Amino acid sequence: MEKLLATAAQLADPAVIAIVFIGVTAGLFVGAMPGLTAAMALAVLLPFTFTMSPLNGLVALGAVYMGAIYGGSFAAILVNTPGTPSSIATAFEGFPMSKKGRAVEALSVATISSAVGGLAGVTFLLLLSPPLARLSLKFGPAEYFWVAVVGLTLIASLSEGSILKGLLGGTLGMLLGTVGVAPIGGETRYTFGLPVLQGGIEMIVALIGLFVMPELFSMAAKGKAALTAVDLKSQERSSILATFKAVLSQPVNLIRSCIIGELIAIIPGAGGNIANLVAYNEAKRASKTPERFGKGTIEGLIASESSNNVTVAGSMVPLLTLGVPGAPPDAVILGVLLLHGLRPGIELFTTSGKLTYGFILSMGMASLALIPVGLLGGRIIYRVIFRTPYYFLVPTISLATLLGTFALRNSITDVLIMLLLGMGGYVLKQFGIAPAPIVLGLILGGIAEVGFVQAILGGMAQTYPVVRLFVNPLSWILIGLVLFSLAWPSLSAMLRKRSGRSEAEEEPNA
Amino acid sequence: MKKTIVFMLSTLLVTMLIPVSSFAEFPENPITYTIPFNPGGESDITARLQEDPLEKVLGVAVNVTHKPGGGGAVAWSEFQRTAKPTGYEIIGVNIPHIIGQPILRKDAGYETDGFNLIMWFHFTPNALIVQKESEFKTLQDFIDFAKKNPQAATVGGSGTYSANHLEALRLEEAAEIDLTYVPHTGTGPVIPAILGGHLTAAMGYSMMGVQYSDKMRVLAVAAEERLEQLPDTPTFKELGYDIVGGAFRGVAAPKGTPKEIVDKLAEAYTEVNKIIAPKQKKLGFVMTYATGEEADALVQEMKKAYQETFQRITKEKKGN
Numbered sequence: 001m002e003k004l005l006a007t008a009a010q011l012a013d014p015a016v017i018a019i020v021f022i023g024v025t026a027g028l029f030v031g032a033m034p035g036l037t038a039a040m041a042l043a044v045l046l047p048f049t050f051t052m053s054p055l056n057g058l059v060a061l062g063a064v065y066m067g068a069i070y071g072g073s074f075a076a077i078l079v080n081t082p083g084t085p086s087s088i089a090t091a092f093e094g095f096p097m098s099k100k101g102r103a104v105e106a107l108s109v110a111t112i113s114s115a116v117g118g119l120a121g122v123t124f125l126l127l128l129s130p131p132l133a134r135l136s137l138k139f140g141p142a143e144y145f146w147v148a149v150v151g152l153t154l155i156a157s158l159s160e161g162s163i164l165k166g167l168l169g170g171t172l173g174m175l176l177g178t179v180g181v182a183p184i185g186g187e188t189r190y191t192f193g194l195p196v197l198q199g200g201i202e203m204i205v206a207l208i209g210l211f212v213m214p215e216l217f218s219m220a221a222k223g224k225a226a227l228t229a230v231d232l233k234s235q236e237r238s239s240i241l242a243t244f245k246a247v248l249s250q251p252v253n254l255i256r257s258c259i260i261g262e263l264i265a266i267i268p269g270a271g272g273n274i275a276n277l278v279a280y281n282e283a284k285r286a287s288k289t290p291e292r293f294g295k296g297t298i299e300g301l302i303a304s305e306s307s308n309n310v311t312v313a314g315s316m317v318p319l320l321t322l323g324v325p326g327a328p329p330d331a332v333i334l335g336v337l338l339l340h341g342l343r344p345g346i347e348l349f350t351t352s353g354k355l356t357y358g359f360i361l362s363m364g365m366a367s368l369a370l371i372p373v374g375l376l377g378g379r380i381i382y383r384v385i386f387r388t389p390y391y392f393l394v395p396t397i398s399l400a401t402l403l404g405t406f407a408l409r410n411s412i413t414d415v416l417i418m419l420l421l422g423m424g425g426y427v428l429k430q431f432g433i434a435p436a437p438i439v440l441g442l443i444l445g446g447i448a449e450v451g452f453v454q455a456i457l458g459g460m461a462q463t464y465p466v467v468r469l470f471v472n473p474l475s476w477i478l479i480g481l482v483l484f485s486l487a488w489p490s491l492s493a494m495l496r497k498r499s500g501r502s503e504a505e506e507e508p509n510a
Numbered sequence: 511m512k513k514t515i516v517f518m519l520s521t522l523l524v525t526m527l528i529p530v531s532s533f534a535e536f537p538e539n540p541i542t543y544t545i546p547f548n549p550g551g552e553s554d555i556t557a558r559l560q561e562d563p564l565e566k567v568l569g570v571a572v573n574v575t576h577k578p579g580g581g582g583a584v585a586w587s588e589f590q591r592t593a594k595p596t597g598y599e600i601i602g603v604n605i606p607h608i609i610g611q612p613i614l615r616k617d618a619g620y621e622t623d624g625f626n627l628i629m630w631f632h633f634t635p636n637a638l639i640v641q642k643e644s645e646f647k648t649l650q651d652f653i654d655f656a657k658k659n660p661q662a663a664t665v666g667g668s669g670t671y672s673a674n675h676l677e678a679l680r681l682e683e684a685a686e687i688d689l690t691y692v693p694h695t696g697t698g699p700v701i702p703a704i705l706g707g708h709l710t711a712a713m714g715y716s717m718m719g720v721q722y723s724d725k726m727r728v729l730a731v732a733a734e735e736r737l738e739q740l741p742d743t744p745t746f747k748e749l750g751y752d753i754v755g756g757a758f759r760g761v762a763a764p765k766g767t768p769k770e771i772v773d774k775l776a777e778a779y780t781e782v783n784k785i786i787a788p789k790q791k792k793l794g795f796v797m798t799y800a801t802g803e804e805a806d807a808l809v810q811e812m813k814k815a816y817q818e819t820f821q822r823i824t825k826e827k828k829g830n
Contacts, residue, residue, distance in 0.1 A: 039549070042549075043549040043576070046549070046558065047558070047561065050558075050562070136702065137702055137705050137706035137707075138706060139702075139706070140703070140706060140708035141692075141703075141708065180579070180580060181580045181581060181583070181615075181669075182670075183669070183693070183695050184669075184670060184693045185670050185693075186581075186614070186615070186669060186670030186671050186693075187615075188580075188615055188616060188617055191617055193617050194617070195580075195583065195584070195587035195588075195617050195618065195619020195620070196584060196587070196588065196619075198579060198580025198581075198583045198584050198587075198615075198617070198618075198619070199578070199579020199580050199584040200579065200580075268698075268699060268702055269699065318702065322701065322702060322705060323701060323721065323722070324698060324699070324701050324702045325550065325698060328548075331548065331549060331550030331551070331698070332549050332550050334550055335549065335550040335551075335554060335555050335558070338555055338793060339555060339558060339559065339789075341789070341792060343721055344721075345722070345724065345725070346724075409576065409577055409578055409579060409584075410544075410575050410576065410577045411577060411579070411584070450694075450695060454692050454693075454694075457664065457690050457691075457692045458664050458690070458692065458708070458709075460661040460662075460664075460690040461659060461660070461661045461662035461690070
């Protein structure tokens with residue numbers, strides 16, 4: 001406790017506060033731009049941190065990370081294009097709200113939820129790191145496989161309307177994920193003799209191609225009607241205080257989403273990209289009015305935005321205690337720690353405790369900084385986007401998207417893949433195949449494959465290696481979740497029938 | 511068709527990025543130093559350490575860019591196709607990657623000898639590592655177990671045919687045992703797999719053992735001599751298994767780069783390597799200073815060392 005107070009004092013430095021605000025603001029803009037990801041922002045920032053003291057450097061990285069994950073919600077809400085994979089579900093609710101002229105409200109909800117999520121993540125990291133780290137080690141290959149399967153069951157709820165079309169999209173995504181060098185076995189698959197395809201289809205490239213491009217095509221096609229103008233004055237009146245109340249009046253939703261975010265964050269390799277979808281799905285499942293989801297409800301928005309910001313500090317649990325990056329941006333932070341001669345592990349919390357606790361607390365500061373920066377910056381970005389005529393907006397976003405895609409791996413091939421996927425995605429959308437299941441399949445297909453093959457390899461000495469997938473208690477829990485998730489649609493239908501017919505009229509979409 | 515478009519576009523782009531250069535007083539323009547892996551890995555950490563002193567020694571900006579994919583092959587194939595031999599485009603290279611991939615992959619898209627090597631600046635030896643609580647105290651314990659229980663010992667490491675994998679294969683041959691190698695996507699995920707007890711052992715780089723000395727035990731290292739950072743750990747050689755290997759990291763220019771320029775870069779990298787040595791040694795790297803003919807000789811030597819293993823793999827592949 002003393003250590004904490006001493007560290008807190010060290011953060012009262014105006015320079016640190018300035019770094020937090022600048023970092024959060026910079027991160028916000030990076031995250032708001034489709035194609036620019038948190039990991040990329042950190043990599044760009046890295047050389048600059050060398051000129052700072054280790055603490056200031058880490059504070060800057062933490063603030064940018066926090067800002068970037070949050071900033072993804074802007075593009076998601078305003079133009080229906082998730083700025084980062086962590087805000088896919090944000091677009092499901094945020095954009096419909098925006099269309100109804102509630103964009104500013106949606107942005108405020110996202111801001112407050114993100115701040116709550118960020119603070120929750122920091123609290124988990126401060127208080128529960130050791131047990132959480134032990135839990136994260138329990139995840140072996142079999143568990144990874146089942147986590148991926150649990151994730152794939154989300155497709156059922158992500159596919160609006162036809163489940164068949166959702167499954168088709170998910171399969172397509174998994175298939176796209178197989179392009180390149182096989183993660184296990186090292187064979188090249190579906191490269192058609194082109195060496196450039198050895199790198200496979202990067203998830204972000206697919207995200208941009210499938211989400212952003214079709215949206216830009218539709219915007220261009222719709223012309224002036226693409227963005228619904230909002231009477232700003234009436235918007236301003238909907239006070240921030242009321243939004244605060246609206247968000248905080250859903251404590252169950254917030255707590256559930258934060259716990260989901262934390263649990264997913266500590267699994268190395270999974271992060272905000274999966275957490276936001278799972279939290280959204282659970283919010284929908286628990287909701288008394290699931291039929292309102294997808295049409296602009298703040299419940300879903302709260303779930304998505306709080307859970308993804310939990311993962312920022314949450315993924316630091318395996319990073320700081322074990323030296324295992326929980327999500328891609330954490331790899332950069334690991335590099336910084338190593339460059340400063342800091343070895344992840346218990347030492348980080350004892351000998352260099354001042355630095356580590358300073359870093360952790362600064363992420364809490366960054367979460368709080370989201371509120372002023374987000375509420376103010378949100379209004380500015382909102383005005384810029386809605387006052388810019390679409391014939392400037394569409395080309396501007398396109399250009400930024402192209403550059404972002406290229407910058408991802410400095411690869412022109414990625415740009416071509418993105419454009420091809422964009423055209424394909426537009427056509428598929430016309431047939432009712434949504435981009436979300438495709439991206440989900442792409443993310444989870446690889447995790448499932450690696451987990452499955454590693455588990456089988458682990459059981460090579462047994463007669464039936466496949467048994468390996470079913471032996472651990474943690475696997476049983478996950479299998480239970482899969483079964484529950486699969487049975488849920490019929491279960492909920494049964495429950496509803498029993499609870500009376502009065503609600504039956506309301507569920508044409510169920 | 512697609513190939514030509516890709517080629518044309520990438521050539522166009524690269525030519526736009528290359529400043530017009532003359533050989534007069536190299537270097538006078540910024541140098542692009544490509545790392546074919548993700549930020550945060552061993553190659554990246556090294557490049558970050560080199561960046562600043564390199565700029566001071568050479569007097570021009572050195573821009574580190576990342577082009578990950580295919581275990582390095584995406585960047586290497588593009589580099590051999592498009593990079594201009596001016597010295598302003600250089601790329602990080604790794605052994606055994608650049609030896610193994612062209613032999614074992616159908617479409618690696620580049621050749622081992624298609625680079626003009628500048629220098630190999632460090633070596634990270636492989637090491638057989640177990641959890642601290644493991645019942646295996648010595649290499650002999652592990653080998654005895656593997657002999658009695660074919661395929662039951664799972665050995666984790668980075669991807670298929672990586673330095674780690676090849677070493678595990680060589681250990682199988684040398685000790686006449688049958689292990690199950692479990693590839694991971696990079697060296698990072700091997701750490702929780704070992705700590706969580708999901709593997710019998712890891713064939714990782716020595717750095718892992720140095721950095722996790724409180725949680726892991728290194729049974730043997732695949733180096734010529736014991737490591738400074740692990741003085742109590744025997745080498746495989748001491749224990750009677752002739753296994754020396756790991757990953758060498760270095761830097762290369764395109765084939766055909768003038769000798770004066772390559773020499774100048776080699777000098778600069780040598781100087782920088784001395785500057786960053788203390789920091790790197792602490793992390794468990796073994797510094798090397800192979801430039802010029804020595805650098806080429808190292809590739810040939812390692813090619814020979816891995817030859818038998820490669821032959822065995824290609825035979826098994828055909829057998830399937």
